[in-house]
Amino acid sequence: MALDARAASRWLRLASWLAFGFLYLPVAVLVIFSFSASRYSMVWSGFTLQWYAALADNARVLSALMNSLIVAGGAMLISAVLGTAAALGLRRARFSGRGVLAALFYAPVVIPEIVLAIGLLMFFVLVMPVPLGLPSITLAHSVFGVAYVTIVVSARLEGFDAQLEEAAADLGATPWRVFLRVTLPLIWPGVLGGALLAFTLSFDDFVISYFVTGPGTATLPLVIYSMVKRGVTPEINALATLILLVSFAILALSIWLQGRNITAGEKV
Amino acid sequence: MSGHGSKPGTRAVGVLVPPAAWLTLLFLGPLGVIALISLMMPGAPVEWTIDGSAYQRLLDPIYLGVLWRSLSLAVMATVLCLVLGYPLAYYIARRPPRFRRVLFFLVLVPLWTNSLVLIYGWMVMLRPNGAFDQLLQGLGFGGGEPLTILYTPAAVILGLVYWYLPFMVYPLYASIEKLDFRLLEAARDLGAGGLAVLVRVLLPLTLPGIATGCLLVFVEALGAFVVPDLLGGAKSMMLGNLVQQRFLSVPQDWPMGAAAAMLMLALLLVGMLWASRVGGLRRGA
Amino acid sequence: MVRDVSLAIREGEFFSLLGPSGCGKTTLLRLLAGFESPTSGEILLAGSGVQDVPARRRDLNIVFQHYALFPHLSVARNVAFGLEMQKVAGDEIQRRVADALALVRLQGLGARMPRELSGGQQQRVALARALITRPAVLLLDEPLGALDLKLRREMQSELKALQRRLGTTFVYVTHDQEEALAMSDRVGVMHDGQLLQVGAPHEIYDRPVNRFVAAFIGESNFLAAEVTGYDDPDLIVRSAGESLRVRGERIAIGRRVTLALRPERLRIMPAGDSVAVNLLDGRLRECVYLGTGWRCEIELVDGSVMRASLPPQDSGVLSVGSRVMLTFAPPDVAILESDS
Numbered sequence: 001m002a003l004d005a006r007a008a009s010r011w012l013r014l015a016s017w018l019a020f021g022f023l024y025l026p027v028a029v030l031v032i033f034s035f036s037a038s039r040y041s042m043v044w045s046g047f048t049l050q051w052y053a054a055l056a057d058n059a060r061v062l063s064a065l066m067n068s069l070i071v072a073g074g075a076m077l078i079s080a081v082l083g084t085a086a087a088l089g090l091r092r093a094r095f096s097g098r099g100v101l102a103a104l105f106y107a108p109v110v111i112p113e114i115v116l117a118i119g120l121l122m123f124f125v126l127v128m129p130v131p132l133g134l135p136s137i138t139l140a141h142s143v144f145g146v147a148y149v150t151i152v153v154s155a156r157l158e159g160f161d162a163q164l165e166e167a168a169a170d171l172g173a174t175p176w177r178v179f180l181r182v183t184l185p186l187i188w189p190g191v192l193g194g195a196l197l198a199f200t201l202s203f204d205d206f207v208i209s210y211f212v213t214g215p216g217t218a219t220l221p222l223v224i225y226s227m228v229k230r231g232v233t234p235e236i237n238a239l240a241t242l243i244l245l246v247s248f249a250i251l252a253l254s255i256w257l258q259g260r261n262i263t264a265g266e267k268v
Numbered sequence: 269m270s271g272h273g274s275k276p277g278t279r280a281v282g283v284l285v286p287p288a289a290w291l292t293l294l295f296l297g298p299l300g301v302i303a304l305i306s307l308m309m310p311g312a313p314v315e316w317t318i319d320g321s322a323y324q325r326l327l328d329p330i331y332l333g334v335l336w337r338s339l340s341l342a343v344m345a346t347v348l349c350l351v352l353g354y355p356l357a358y359y360i361a362r363r364p365p366r367f368r369r370v371l372f373f374l375v376l377v378p379l380w381t382n383s384l385v386l387i388y389g390w391m392v393m394l395r396p397n398g399a400f401d402q403l404l405q406g407l408g409f410g411g412g413e414p415l416t417i418l419y420t421p422a423a424v425i426l427g428l429v430y431w432y433l434p435f436m437v438y439p440l441y442a443s444i445e446k447l448d449f450r451l452l453e454a455a456r457d458l459g460a461g462g463l464a465v466l467v468r469v470l471l472p473l474t475l476p477g478i479a480t481g482c483l484l485v486f487v488e489a490l491g492a493f494v495v496p497d498l499l500g501g502a503k504s505m506m507l508g509n510l511v512q513q514r515f516l517s518v519p520q521d522w523p524m525g526a527a528a529a530m531l532m533l534a535l536l537l538v539g540m541l542w543a544s545r546v547g548g549l550r551r552g553a
Numbered sequence: 554m555v556r557d558v559s560l561a562i563r564e565g566e567f568f569s570l571l572g573p574s575g576c577g578k579t580t581l582l583r584l585l586a587g588f589e590s591p592t593s594g595e596i597l598l599a600g601s602g603v604q605d606v607p608a609r610r611r612d613l614n615i616v617f618q619h620y621a622l623f624p625h626l627s628v629a630r631n632v633a634f635g636l637e638m639q640k641v642a643g644d645e646i647q648r649r650v651a652d653a654l655a656l657v658r659l660q661g662l663g664a665r666m667p668r669e670l671s672g673g674q675q676q677r678v679a680l681a682r683a684l685i686t687r688p689a690v691l692l693l694d695e696p697l698g699a700l701d702l703k704l705r706r707e708m709q710s711e712l713k714a715l716q717r718r719l720g721t722t723f724v725y726v727t728h729d730q731e732e733a734l735a736m737s738d739r740v741g742v743m744h745d746g747q748l749l750q751v752g753a754p755h756e757i758y759d760r761p762v763n764r765f766v767a768a769f770i771g772e773s774n775f776l777a778a779e780v781t782g783y784d785d786p787d788l789i790v791r792s793a794g795e796s797l798r799v800r801g802e803r804i805a806i807g808r809r810v811t812l813a814l815r816p817e818r819l820r821i822m823p824a825g826d827s828v829a830v831n832l833l834d835g836r837l838r839e840c841v842y843l844g845t846g847w848r849c850e851i852e853l854v855d856g857s858v859m860r861a862s863l864p865p866q867d868s869g870v871l872s873v874g875s876r877v878m879l880t881f882a883p884p885d886v887a888i889l890e891s892d893s
Binding site for chain 2 (some may be wrong): 008011012013015016021022024025026027029030033039040061075078082083086088089091101104105106107108110112113114115116118119122123125126127128141142143147150195197201202204206207208211216222224225228232236237240243244247248251252255259
Binding site for chain 3 (some may be wrong): 161163166168171172173177181182
C-alpha cells in the first residue's frame with residue numbers, strides 16, 4: 001500500500017514537471033534563439049544582440065509600443081478605480097440581487113474572447129459611436145480589466161475586518177474618509193496588484209485589439225501578428241522575448257502585491 | 269423598538285453604481301448587440317431588417333464542416349487538458365502553502381503574458397526544419413524528410429491544449445484544494461488500492477472542478493482563432509476563423525458571425541447550468 | 554434579532570446589558586451605535602430621535618470586543634482619529650492625546666504600533682480612542698472578553714472608577730453575570746431578543762422576575778407551590794408537603810406559583826425539633842467541598858433535589874445520608890409566576 005502511494009507520487013511529480021516543461025518550452029526556445037546569429041533561426045551560430053538592436057530602429061514597433069503603453073495605462077486606471085469600487089460594494093451590500101450583480105463582474109473572464117471582441121466592434125460601430133483606434137481598444141480592455149480587478153480586490157477584502165470601518169465611522173468619519181484613511185491604506189497592495197494585472201492583460205491582449213482597432217492603429221501584439229503572418233524571423237524572437245520578460249516582471253510584481261499580508265487587519 | 273435591518277447596506281449600493289453601469293454598457297451592451305445583429309440581414313455592414321437567415325447560413329454544408337471540426341477539436345483539446353491538467357492541479361494542491369502560490373502563478377503566466385507570442389514559439393518549433401525537426405533528424409528519426417506537424421490538426425490540438433490548460437487547472441485546483449485529504453487516507457486505510465481511491469473517492473469529490481474546467485476549456489476552444497490561424501493553416505479552419513472572416517474579410521457577413529457567437533454563448537449557458545447541477549449534486553450528497 | 558425592547562438609560566449611569574450569547578444584546582448595542590437600523594420604533598439620545606442619524610454623527614462612541622484598532626496607525630494616531638475627524642487643531646490634538654493616554658495609564662506609548670501591545674493595553678487604547686471626543690455615552694461590547702481572569706478583574710475596577718470619574722453614561726454588554734452585578738448601577742437582562750428585567754443588581758438578584766432570570770443570575774432552586782392563605786406581609790403556600798411562609802404581595806388563593814430559593818439562603822440543620830418558620834425535611838445526598846464552604850444536595854420528601862450552601866463551621870455536625878432540615882427566612886424567597 002505504501003509502495004503504491006510512493007510510486008504514484010513519483011509519477012505525479014514527473015507528470016507535473018513535464019507539464020511545466022511543456023508550458024515553458026516555447027519561452028525557452030524564443031529566448032534562446034533571440035540571441036542566435038543565425039537568420040534562419042534553428043541552428044545556433046553564435047551569440048548576438050543584433051536583432052534587439054534592429055528593434056530599436058523599427059519605427060513601426062516603437063510606435064506600436066507607445067500605443068500599447070497608452071492603452072494599457074488607460075485601461076489600468078479605469079479598471080483600478082471601477083474594480084475597487086465594485087469589490088467594496090459587493091462585499092458590503094446585502095440586497096437580494098447581489099448574486100446576479102456579482103456574476104456580471106465575473107462574466108467577462110468566462111466569456112470567450114472572440115465573442116466579446118465582435119460584440120464590442122459591433123457596439124462601437126452601430127450603437128455607441130466610438131472612434132476605432134486607441135479609444136475603442138482602451139474601452140474594450142477596461143471591460144475585462146474591471147472584472148479582473150474586482151476579483152483580485154475582492155480576494156484581498158476577504159480577510160478585512162469590517163469593524164475597522166465601523167470604528168472609523170463611529171468616530172466621525174464620512175464614508176469617503178473611511179475609505180481614504182482606513183480601507184485604502186490597508187488594501188492598497190491588492191488594488192495595485194489588480195491594477196498591474198489589468199495592465200499586463202491589456203498590454204498583451206491580441207484578440208480583442210484585433211477586432212476593435214481602427215485602420216492605422218496598431219498595438220504591439222497586432223504588429224507582432226502581422227510580422228508573424230509574413231514569416232518567422234529572428235527580430236520576432238527578440239521582440240517576443242522582450243515582451244515576455246516585461247510582462248512576466250509586471251505580473252510577478254502583481255502577484256507579490258496580491259499576496260502581501262494586510263498589516264494585522266485580520267479578524268480575530 | 270425592533271430591529272435587524274442594516275443601514276450600511278444601503279450606503280454601499282452607491283459605490284456599485286459606476287462599475288455596474290460601466291459593465292452594463294460595455295459588456296451587456298455588446299452581448300445584446302450580438303443577439304440583435306444575429307437576426308438582421310447582412311449589408312454594409314448590416315441591413316436593419318429582421319431576418320434570421322444568418323443561422324441558416326451558419327448551418328450551410330460548407331460551414332458544417334467547420335462546425336464539426338471545431339466541435340471535435342475542442343472536445344479532444346478538453347480531454348487532453350483534463351488528462352494533463354488534473355495531475356498538475358493535484359500536485360500543486362499538495363505542495364506546502366508557500367510553494368502553492370508560486371507554482372499556481374507559474375501555470376497562469378503563459379496565459380496572462382503573451383499567448384500569441386508563445387503560439388508563435390510553437391510555430392518556430394514545429395515547422396519543417398524547425399527546432400523539433402532538427403532534433404528528430406539529429407536523433408535519426410524522420411528519414412531525411414522535413415517534419416510536417418505544423419498546419420495539421422495535431423498542431424492545432426497541441427496549441428489549444430497549450431493555450432487553454434490554465435482554464436482547466438484553475439477550477440480543478442480550486443476544487444482539489446478544498447478537499448479533505450484525510451478522506452483519501454481513510455479510503456486507503458479501508459483497503460482501497462490507488463486506482464480505486466482515484467475513481468471512487470477523488471474524482472467524484474472533485475467533480476464540480478472537473479465539470480467547470482471542461483466547460484471552460486470546451487467553450488473557449490470553440491472560439492479559438494489564433495491557434496488554428498497560426499498553427500492550423502487553411503485546412504484547419506475553426507469557428508473562430510470563420511467569425512474573423514465574416515467580420516474582417518470579404519464577403520462580410522456580420523449577422524452570420526453574430527450567429528456563430530450566439531451559438532457559443534448558448535453552449536456556454538447550457539454548459540454552466542449542467543456544471544452547476546453537477547456541483548449541486550455534490551453538495552447534496 | 555431584537556423584539557419589542559423598551560428601555561430608558563439614565564444619564565451618568567453604568568448600565569449593563571446581560572444575557573447569554575445570541576440574546577440580542579450586541580444587536581441592541583449596534584442599534585444604539587447606528588450600525589443597524591430598527592425596523593420599528595425610535596432611539597432617543599438626550600431627548601432627540603437619532604434612529605435616522607448615521608453613526609458618525611451620533612454623540613456616542615463604541616469600544617469593540619476585539620478593539621478594532623487601526624493596524625496601520627500608531628497608538629497616538631489611533632487615539633487622535635476622532636479629533637482629526639472633527640478637524641481639531643494639531644497642537645490641541647497632541648495635548649488631548651497625551652491626556653487620554655494618561656487617563657488609561659498608557660502614557661509614553663503613543664509611538665508604538667497596535668500589534669506591539671498586549672491585549673490589555675490594546676483594550677485601553679480602544680478606550681482612550683473612544684473617550685477622547687468626550688461622547689455623551691460610551692458603548693462597550695464585551696470589552697474584557699478576551700482577557701484572562703486576573704486582568705479582567707483589574708480592568709473591571711478600573712472601568713468602574715473611570716466611569717465614576719468622567720460621569721459619562723456607560724452602556725456595557727456582557728454575558729458574565731458576576732461582572733454585570735459588580736460594575737453596574739443597573740442591569741438589563743436579555744434573552745432571545747427580549748428585555749426581561751431591568752433593575753439594580755440586588756433587585757435582579759433577590760427579586761428575579763421570571764425563571765430564566767432566576768436561573769441565569771447565580772443559582773436557584775425552584776419549588777412548585779400553591780397559595781393557601783395570607784398573613785401580611787407574608788403569603789402562606791403549600792410546597793413539598795409543607796406549609797411555608799414567603800414574603801410577597803397578595804396572590805389569589807389556589808394559584809400555582811414557583812418559588813426561587815438561592816442556595817446561600819438555605820440553612821441546613823440536623824433533623825430534630827426546631828421553632829424555625831420554614832422547615833423542609835430531607836436527606837443529605839452529597840456534599841462537595843469548595844474551599845469557601847460546601848455545596849450540598851438535599852433530597853426532599855417529595856423527591857425534589859435542593860442545593861444549599863454549607864459554611865465550613867457547620868459541617869462537622871452533618872453526615873451524608875443523614876436526615877436534615879432546610880430552613881429559610883420568608884424575605885429570602887422570590888415568587889415567580891408558575892408558567893414563567
